[in-house]
Amino acid sequence: xxxxxxxxPHGRQFQVIFDHSPVGLLVLxxxxxxxxxxxxxxxxxGVASVELRGRRLSTFVVAEDADSFQRLYDDVAADxxxxxxxxxxxxxxxxxxxxxxxxxxxxxxxxxxxxxFALVEDITEQKSGEDRLKxxxxxxxxxxxxxxAFLANMSHEIRTPLHTITGMTELMLDTRxxxxxxxxxxxxxFSAEVLLNLINDILDFSKIEAGKLSxxxxxxxxASMTEEAVDLVSLEAHKKGLEVLLYLxxxxxxxxxxxxxxxxxxxxxxxxxxxxxxxxxHVYLRVTPVRTTSRRVTVMFEVIDTGIxxxxxxxxxxxxxxxxxxxxxxxxxGGTGLGLSISRNLVQLMDGxxxxxxxxxxxxxxxxxxxFPSSSELNGEPANRFDQPISVLVVxxxxxxxxxxxxxxxxxxxxxxxxxxxSEALEVLKRAANEGRPYDVALIDLLMHGMDGWQLASEINxxxxxxxTRLVLLSPAGRMAGEAKxxxxxxxxxxxxxxxxxxxxSKR
Numbered sequence: 001x002x003x004x005x006x007x008x009p010h011g012r013q014f015q016v017i018f019d020h021s022p023v024g025l026l027v028l029x030x031x032x033x034x035x036x037x038x039x040x041x042x043x044x045x046g047v048a049s050v051e052l053r054g055r056r057l058s059t060f061v062v063a064e065d066a067d068s069f070q071r072l073y074d075d076v077a078a079d080x081x082x083x084x085x086x087x088x089x090x091x092x093x094x095x096x097x098x099x100x101x102x103x104x105x106x107x108x109x110x111x112x113x114x115x116x117f118a119l120v121e122d123i124t125e126q127k128s129g130e131d132r133l134k135x136x137x138x139x140x141x142x143x144x145x146x147x148x149a150f151l152a153n154m155s156h157e158i159r160t161p162l163h164t165i166t167g168m169t170e171l172m173l174d175t176r177x178x179x180x181x182x183x184x185x186x187x188x189x190f191s192a193e194v195l196l197n198l199i200n201d202i203l204d205f206s207k208i209e210a211g212k213l214s215x216x217x218x219x220x221x222x223a224s225m226t227e228e229a230v231d232l233v234s235l236e237a238h239k240k241g242l243e244v245l246l247y248l249x250x251x252x253x254x255x256x257x258x259x260x261x262x263x264x265x266x267x268x269x270x271x272x273x274x275x276x277x278x279x280x281x282h283v284y285l286r287v288t289p290v291r292t293t294s295r296r297v298t299v300m301f302e303v304i305d306t307g308i309x310x311x312x313x314x315x316x317x318x319x320x321x322x323x324x325x326x327x328x329x330x331x332x333x334g335g336t337g338l339g340l341s342i343s344r345n346l347v348q349l350m351d352g353x354x355x356x357x358x359x360x361x362x363x364x365x366x367x368x369x370x371x372f373p374s375s376s377e378l379n380g381e382p383a384n385r386f387d388q389p390i391s392v393l394v395v396x397x398x399x400x401x402x403x404x405x406x407x408x409x410x411x412x413x414x415x416x417x418x419x420x421x422x423s424e425a426l427e428v429l430k431r432a433a434n435e436g437r438p439y440d441v442a443l444i445d446l447l448m449h450g451m452d453g454w455q456l457a458s459e460i461n462x463x464x465x466x467x468x469t470r471l472v473l474l475s476p477a478g479r480m481a482g483e484a485k486x487x488x489x490x491x492x493x494x495x496x497x498x499x500x501x502x503x504x505x506s507k508r
Contacts, residue, residue: 024100024120030077032057032070035115044100044122046093057118062089062097069102076106077116087123099127147206158199165192201338204265208345215259215349222299222372223248225260226287229267237275238476243282247404250411251289253297256372262346263370267301269339270366274305281306281363282400290369297374302367310358318356319344343368386413391437393469394418395425395456396445405443422451426459429466439469446475 018025024041028034034052042049045060061069065088075081083105089097103119169189177185207213226248234244267285274283284304291298310318319340347354347368358364392414394405399420406416417439419425425442432438442460446453453473461467 024118024122026057026118026120028057028116028118030114030116032073032077032116041120044092044098044120045090060090062091065089073104073116076104079106079114082106087127098122098124100124149206159196159203162192162196162199166196201342204342205338208342213345213349215262217257217259219255219257220260221254222252222256222287223254225264226267226285226301229264230271230285232264232268233271233275234476236272237283240275240278241280242275242278243398243401244476245282245284245401245404247284247286247288247407249286249288251292252287252299253289253372253374256297256299256374258350258370258372262350266343266346266368267303269343270301270303270368273339274303274307274364274366278305278307278363282398284400284404291371295374296371298369298371300367300369302365304363304365306363309360309362309364310356311360312358315356315358319354390414390440391432392416393425393428393432393439393442395422395442395448395453396474397421397448397450398445401445409443422448422453422456422459425456426463426466429460429469430463433465438466441470441472443472443474446473 018036019038021038021040024044025036025038026034026041027036034055034057037049037052039049042052045052058066058070058073069086069088072081072084072086076084083103085101085103087099087101090100092098099122101121101123105117106114107117108114166189169185169192172185173182173189204213227246230244230246237244271283271285282305284302286300286302286304288300288302289297290300344354347370350370352368352370354366354368356364356366390413392409394402394409394416395418396402396405397420402418402420406418409416417428419428425444429439429442444453444456448456451459453475457471457473460469460471
């Protein structure tokens, strides 16, 4: 084995490191005169080391940065600060300006007098890139503002004739039209409504991008606002044969402060989305308080559906503008892909959070939370309390619907039993009557498989042993009037009104 050559003296080692360092190195005196420098600094400044020795470093700093540099240097030289770092412009030998990052420190040791050590790194390319990015950002922001202003102006201009089209079409549909003419007019109205929704989305999106969307803060009834929002979309769900359910937790405050119009918009957006992508089953809105203090209540809104679901790989991009689960969804289901993005921005403006849980082919749950400053009326006893104990039979072939109705009745002080079909309900009613404890009220779903609500009501009314139970039929929005008239003409049913009419809010 060859013997290892002895190491060079330490001083020689440090000189090699000093000369071959990839960054500029300097040794200076207290007056910022250059004592030693390496080859990198010679190259940066474009001056030979022989000519640099004895010159003040500040003579290479551009005038605009020289004063601030000298103040920092004097503090280190006087031992008022141990070191400093700064970015500054310097002059090369050819007169061109460049950027450097300079780290300067005071070095003290028993073996020699104090001196100043500086590390200098050229950052000209980095600064050029930053300046270029800054300019590009300013151009992009200016372009976005111009685009947003254009979209906002054009949206307003387009909405005016659209409102005229929809209004005139409504008047036309109230006149005498044959079947073919009515179909054409309905198509015009539908297309105008679709276009109006598109314009509204674009207008909201442009306002958000331009930072012009603001929220109002007023006192409003949270339950009424939520019911109105669901009513706006329930008819379309019922056209598809979907069951629409709404649960408002009794612990919710009656009044809160916020923007009811924008909150309604979020609910409608999420609910419409759920209806659009749910071929069968139900769409369910659950509203519950998740955190309550003396001054604030945070409310969670959950829109739960039994639709097609969303692949896990698509969840992350779902709330981005113009995003769809796949490229074909716009053609299959319609929409701009802006609804979820707008909803996310509105929730963020309300200091809330929004998210989604979903499994492909198993449905989705879109949720958002909003903190509300509580108003004068806070939590208390539910408004609909029974004056005396009452027993209720809930009849529905949907387990979820029965659960929702049970929650309402129990919060009002009633006792609840359930039946999943008409035949089961008859058995339960007869058994209770035979035991001398007939039910006071039966809540019956109108649209059940097998024996529907009308047939069950007819069976109950024709049986003297159980017809003392008052009946409340729960029907989807827009389905009650025509069927009720037809059934009542045949004399097959009887329904009675009671305070349970308020229960219709749970099955829209």
